[in-house]
Amino acid sequence: MPDTTPDPSTVLPALPALSVQAERLIELGVHEIAGLSADEIRAFAAQAAAEAGPEAGAVGDGALLAVHPDRAPASALAPLLRRDGRPGFVVVDMADVDAFTPCALELPDAPLYMVSGVDRGDHMSNWSPDEALPALTKEDRTPLVLTEGIHWVLQQPEALERNLCFMTIGSRLRKPDGTLDARTPAIWISNGTGRDGRERRNAPKVGWCWWNNRHTWLGFASTTGRRG
Template sequence: MPDTTPAPSTVLPALPALSAQAERLIELGVHETAGLSADEIRTFAVKAEAGTEGQGGLLAVHPDRAPASALAPLLRRDGKPGFVVVDMPDVDDFTPCALELPDAPLYVVTGIDRGDHMANWSPDEALPALTKEDRTPLVLTEGVHWVLQQPEALERNLCFMTIGSRLRKPNGTLDARTPAIWISNGTGRDGRERRNAPKVGWCWWNNRHTWLGFASATGRRG
């Protein structure tokens, strides 16, 4: 079992208001990718804001409308765009597993945590711990949305996995790869020009990584 001593964690500021998040998505053209009008996103954000009772949350577009392959290049760090690793051409086939997303094009994710205290745990070890805490892991697109709205959620040595997304093989078994979002070192096939860029990649289900926590949430509502 991993060391369960809590790791040092940076306290992140509150997410922007949902109405501000809506404007950010519109600015990036996410509404067009999702087949939504700017007014639809604004209207949803206003109504959702009224129902949060001051708790806030993350405005997310359902992955069926805005897949990870379309969102990742919108990420920015040090002026460099985000990217998906070359050996993950099937990134959009990683779909929600063991959790249900709201049946709506837009929804709000509440109680997001980066899971720094689970750094150096494997996904296999982290998932039951999250379940015991009544939390569900983020899916990949939710993680990308989070970094789009709050770039400081991604820090050197404090990045995160999104194990709510898994790839199911034709025979029904789950692929051992699990998606994560971290910062490229510009090595290997990433290319030196991508050093410090936000990166969507994958890790093995049973492997541990000291720089990766497990992003999770307390709830979702459409």
């Protein structure tokens, strides 16, 4: 198993202030997708910042503002992603993307919530999901669900880099017989090959990888906690 020591060169800057994140979601029309008003988004962000304290509230408390996937599913959020002027997309063989729901974790029972301590998991690159999940649990972290990963890239596009992309294994698809589908969601950058099409080269891509496979260019995004 690869070395687990994080590489300091891959540390990302702090997320934007919560108020800035709120305006970004409004600009993209995410509030309309979620059936919320712009004022509701702003009010939630302001309250969350205030609860974090005066100093943290001034710069954003390092948390990610997320909309519950029941309100804003991955299929609606992915096209809002942008890289090199190209919109994000879901791979053609993942038409059931919205059926990938939180697995072995609970999201706050609220339309809006905060995701704290987001990390891309670069030190777990070239691990399989099966190897990464128990390691995250040991670190008292839980994997991001797919929509949280998309929200992160919407707010901080530099979170997605060539050879430093990530999986969101908090989302899984449960089959009718109760077993879990072997596909696990991930967000990376298209090479414009195959069914993606050359016009999608460098576009943000929502796809999947097998549960037991390793990929040198995929870490495992995770969080220290969530609150509504």
